Amino acid sequence: MSNPPNNALVPVNNINQAVIPFHRQRIFPPRVMVFFINTTDTIVNVRWLNSDNTYKDYGDLHPKSYRHVSTFYGHRWAFYDTKDGELLTTNYNSPDDEEEIYFAAKLPENYILGEESPKQNVLIFRRRTVETLTYSALKAVARRPDLMQLQLAPKIKEALISYYQERQAFLQQWRRDVAARQPRPA
Incomplete structure (x- = not known):
């Protein structure tokens, strides 16, 4: 039995044995660890807006609870009030580094720039960022x-x-x- 050529597909028993060709590897932006903290009195739905502009639901955050999330720089996150579907704003500006903004989904058309939302209560904190x-x-x-x-x-x-x-x-x-x-x- 002859050995397969170097570029041939070879079955593997374990995904860790599989080698991804260099030209197929993706280069990812820096990884960031964050805490999403719900300071409201309502349940908040957490959603990630992926590169296809579709939402991936990350479940609900109950009042006064938090979720630890591993994400990447530039990923967009949105937070919705589960009662009325209103988009909540966040404290996305960090005092340490305004370049690493956690982009939220587009605000509703009826949002008036400059007016503060009474539901500005979802806090985002970075933890062990990669710089x-x-x-x-x-x-x-x-x-x-x-x-x-x-x-x-x-x-x-x-x-x-x-x-x-x-x-x-x-x-x-x-x-x-x-x-x-x-x-x-x-």
Whole structure:
């Protein structure tokens, strides 16, 4: 009995034995671990909008509960009130990195931009995100208190200062938003 050629399909006993040809492998965006936290008093339906623009149902989140999800950067998630089907908004802007936004499904046509929804109560928190070494280094340098005294090329220093100022402005706005959502003492 002769051996099959190298490129022939060979039956395997286990999926782990199968070798996927390099040209068929998919390159995925960075993996991100998140918690979806339902802070409402109603049941929330969690849905992922895939690349075919169809929803995949990830089940329901009961009031005051959470779900730990492994997803990828750029995936779109939507949260619906199970009572009336209303799309809930989220705190998708992270104070740490506004580039990693968890895109929600398109808002309803009757949504008025700028008006805050009373149902802005689904929180998303990132956990152990995968970052590139470049981004990690940029963040580490931009957070240094002696940033202005570092011996760097002018273009690099300008980029770091710009990043730091944008990050500080974003953090201030995020803190104001959090403070505005806190209940006021009577």
